[in-house]
Amino acid sequence: MANYTRMGISEWYIGAAADTKPTGIAIGSKCYEHDTRIWYITADGTNWLEMQDIDALVLGTGAAIIGKVGIDQTTPGTTNRVDIGAAIPAGSSIVGKVGIDQTTPGTTNNVAVTGMGEVQASPTANTLLGRLDEIEAAIDEINVLIGEVQASPTENSLLERQKAIETALTAINTLIGEVQASPTENTVLERLKTLESTIVLATGSNAIGKLAANTGVDIGDVDILSIAAGDNNIGNVDVLATKTIQSELLAITAIAAGAQQKSSILALTGIKKAAVFIDHGRTATTAFVGAGTEYRVEVSEKATGNDAWRTLASVVCAITAASEITADGNEAAGESVIDIGATTPALGDIIFWENATIANSEWIKVAAIVAGTSFTCLDDLTNAQTAAQKIYNKAEQFVLNLDVEPFTRMRVVANNNNGSTNAAIVSRVACITEA
DSSP states (O other): OOOOOOOOOOOEEEEEEOOOOOOOOOOEEEEEEETTTEEESSSSOOEEEEEEOOGGGGOOOOSSOOOOOOOSSSSTSSSOOOSSSSSSOSSSOOSSSSOOOSSTTTTOOOOOOSSSSSHHHOOOGGGGGHHHHHHHHHHHHHHHHHHHHOOOOOTSSSHHHHHHHHHHHHHHHHHHHOOOHHHHSSSSHHHHHHHHHHOOOOSSOOOOOOOOOOTTTEEEBOGGGGGOOSSSSOOOOOOOOEEOOOOSSSSEEOTTOOOOOOOOEETTTOOOOOEEEEEEEOOSOOOOOOOOOOEEEEEESSSSSOOOOEEEEEEEESSSOOOOBSSSBBBOOOEEEBBBBOOOOOOTTTEOOOSSSGGGOOOEEEEETTTTEEEEEEESSSSOOOOOEEEOOOOOOEEEEEEOOOOOOEEEESSSSSBBOOOOEEEEEEEEEOO
């Protein structure tokens, strides 16, 4: 007969059936396949033998204690009966804690196990199934604990891990007990309803994603329905401004020396701003003395009458004598290079070319010159011009941007009697308003 082999410090391993089992290890080590739930043991440190299934074990005769045994009575009183042996003597002796279900009081005293009946009677109500995830999670926790003991037995004593396993088992029993006690309240559907009813948006400054339009909802510090009528300031609100190009307040008009000319009157109701465009042209070489032509923008607080005009803004033109420039020939509309005689305008001059039809006269900006030969216009001619009509420099152009919201009416006055000596001019006044 062969002698027994002394076992070293055995080791425990865990893995799947498809994994390769370890070799060259301590004799008596064990390996657990968690997916098949089968234990194996090695007698030589290399080869593994499947351990006998607990269901195949046969209880031997004797006085050994088997711990705690549960009885499954599939047919109460018929199958799996417990035969105590000798009759229990009469008296007040306690036989553990026994619950008696007398199906026929005074006649039969058979013991029927209760508690799981409600679950068995309604398996489709998602009772145990509804709690299955929680039970499996607890079982997984037990497997993890077992694995930690096997991987590091010196750091995870069996006593401490056993306590943790017992705690997890108690949690499983509690969950099963809740289902047994109230199967209709512990379904997945009922638990979801409970969860939904407890979700309440807390007060505070939490953002709730993107809110859709909802009349009357308070979105922060602004309650749209509570805004009173009037000129309220709601943060930074852009107001759509309407621009209107007005008809010329004063079309191109010749004004004699020493004369004054009034433009048409512009009503300012609903208008906040006005940009006034003034074109001033010379038609003689005479110098002004004392002061040049004055253009006054006047406003009134009255809707009618002539006794309330006041000057809001004004400009005064230059007094230096103008030069007369002669074109060598007629120029068609669209031309930009103008051939001239000896007199040449300065680079950057604004010149005025008076037309026999005064409405076709033009103000031109000089962009380049060839002394005694030609000058080039910044922009092409709008109208055809003739050599018979003279060209004068010293023309001027102005833009006045005015706040006119407080006023009722506006006009422009060209005062060509502003100096002690004055010369003939041509004027044009236009306006753009903003409501």
